Amino acid sequence: MDKKLLGIDLGGTTVKFAILTESGEIQQKWSIETNILDDGSHIVPDIIDSINHHLSLYNMTPEQFIGIGMGTPGSVDIEAGTVIGAYNLNWTTLQQVKKEIEAGTKIKFTIDNDANVAALGERWMGAGENEPDVVFMTLGTGVGGGIVMNGELLHGVAGCAGEIGHVTVDPNGFECTCGKRGCLETVASATGVVRVARQLAEEYAGGSILKARLDNGEDITSKDVFELAEKENDDLALMVVDKVTFYLGLACGNLGNTLNPSTIVIGGGVSAAGEFLRSRIETYFKEFTFPQVRESTKIKLAELGNEAGVIGAASLAK
Amino acid sequence: MDKKLLGIDLGGTTVKFAILTESGEIQQKWSIETNILDDGSHIVPDIIDSINHHLSLYNMTPEQFIGIGMGTPGSVDIEAGTVIGAYNLNWTTLQQVKKEIEAGTKIKFTIDNDANVAALGERWMGAGENEPDVVFMTLGTGVGGGIVMNGELLHGVAGCAGEIGHVTVDPNGFECTCGKRGCLETVASATGVVRVARQLAEEYAGGSILKARLDNGEDITSKDVFELAEKENDDLALMVVDKVTFYLGLACGNLGNTLNPSTIVIGGGVSAAGEFLRSRIETYFKEFTFPQVRESTKIKLAELGNEAGVIGAASLAK
Structure with missing residues (x-):
């Protein structure tokens, strides 16, 4: 079976997920509410749980994925995979997003800010051709x-x-x-x-x-x-x-x-x-x-x- | 011996040449007048002659070069290595610069417009650090x-x-x-x-x-x-x-x-x-x-x- 991509769009009210083929076709999608309580400390654990739950639901393993990519509000350190200053998530201190998601899912993780990620989307499969x-x-x-x-x-x-x-x-x-x-x-x-x-x-x-x-x-x-x-x-x-x-x-x-x-x-x-x-x-x-x-x-x-x-x-x- | 780079700056009055190390140090430089007579048809042959003459002068062979790069006025097709519309050179028709220089020198050739090439220079060895x-x-x-x-x-x-x-x-x-x-x-x-x-x-x-x-x-x-x-x-x-x-x-x-x-x-x-x-x-x-x-x-x-x-x-x- 061809390997898959997992895309996450983290927003202030919902987190959207999709599993895609390498050629950009969406095969599964779902979403969860964004729980911004307690300084946004539930967000990353909720994302990990949701991924693991859906992988088991679809009978998939981490090895079947090339990687996970995520778009987020706030200021992103792409190399470190960290986010700070995402005020609509209540993330005011540095969040170790990459480290936690890789540990929790065993899948390689990449992150960038939401506008950049939307640009990549429109460029790849949308008006950017x-x-x-x-x-x-x-x-x-x-x-x-x-x-x-x-x-x-x-x-x-x-x-x-x-x-x-x-x-x-x-x-x-x-x-x-x-x-x-x-x-x-x-x-x-x-x-x-x-x-x-x-x-x-x-x-x-x-x-x-x-x-x-x-x-x-x-x-x-x-x-x-x-x-x-x-x-x-x-x-x-x-x-x-x-x-x-x-x-x-x-x-x-x-x-x-x-x-x-x-x-x-x-x-x-x-x-x-x-x-x-x-x-x-x-x-x-x-x-x-x-x-x-x-x-x-x-x-x-x-x-x-x-x-x-x-x-x-x-x-x-x- | 380490391999060298050959840079050419083609202008409306002079053609400047330099031989550089891979780390950007200029080892030799010279220049010739740009002969724009006869629709600029002497320019490329003059460049080839000047390169071959200086290589023999310095006891160097084409194999000692990684390649030649050139900046030119006019509209450049980078892939094809052609130039058109360089009016200060009297180049109004398509010039097969890459093809001719590679045939005449036996060195790999790359070309871009003069402002882009100057940008590369300042970025590499100048204010761009x-x-x-x-x-x-x-x-x-x-x-x-x-x-x-x-x-x-x-x-x-x-x-x-x-x-x-x-x-x-x-x-x-x-x-x-x-x-x-x-x-x-x-x-x-x-x-x-x-x-x-x-x-x-x-x-x-x-x-x-x-x-x-x-x-x-x-x-x-x-x-x-x-x-x-x-x-x-x-x-x-x-x-x-x-x-x-x-x-x-x-x-x-x-x-x-x-x-x-x-x-x-x-x-x-x-x-x-x-x-x-x-x-x-x-x-x-x-x-x-x-x-x-x-x-x-x-x-x-x-x-x-x-x-x-x-x-x-x-x-x-x-």
């Missing part, structure tokens, strides 16, 4: 990313490569939680889109459902903004989408000018706005790239959704 | 660059990775020869610095030697601007340097935020302005980077000068 040079950008609560070049993840000297959310798109822009100004995240994350909407609403005078809702003090989401723009042709919402996609196109343009990947993949919750979002990012991307990049680097939507994590994690083990 | 992740930026007639990550040059899907000169630093900026607006090259190349000086001079009213010279219709160079700023404390010149280093710091900042290299190396003619330039770029770099990058990515001046090309070219052959 397994090309050697693929950039992944995730627009969610924050903006994150991962960069694969020459077929390998980039980490940089302190593990910050791919932190696309903190690219400066407006030197005079909003303050970011990172301490500097004008980060892509301040305008293109889910909260960023709403921030841009509030800013533009202040100086907007015409008729707009979005303006009325904001003035009424209603809670507005990024999804509302995109829906009002696409379905209601709301003037203010369209202005917000234009401004957000301008910044995304500028950031993607400079990623293109710098790295010339075959594809920049857009994922995360905000990307649910789909082709309406993608086509507008692409228009600005073309404005901000020089001809050879404009013609060779594509802007695509992510294709794997929630499964990017486990698939990319599994590929770490290859 | 042989770290795995180093970005090189050259400020000359144009602005070029090369990116080494995980110890390997990045090329991208169409060979445009590292084209740092066309990063957009001002969406409303000057038009660039590439067809888009606000490229770093339009403000930070030698001509870009002068362009910024002319722009700021138009709205400048106070006393300034630079202003007086520009108003007199004198030819001003980038070197003049930096000298007036550093030595004469010229008010307008200082404003120009501030604006140029703002854009350079923004571009370096976003390279840092995206790639987190250990070092961004600044070379090329404009970098002769030295620490006066570097420290100002660094100040803006720190403004435009998030804390972990600010603390881990350094801004340094190039150290190898003209030799970056032959040294980097030689390293291609390793």
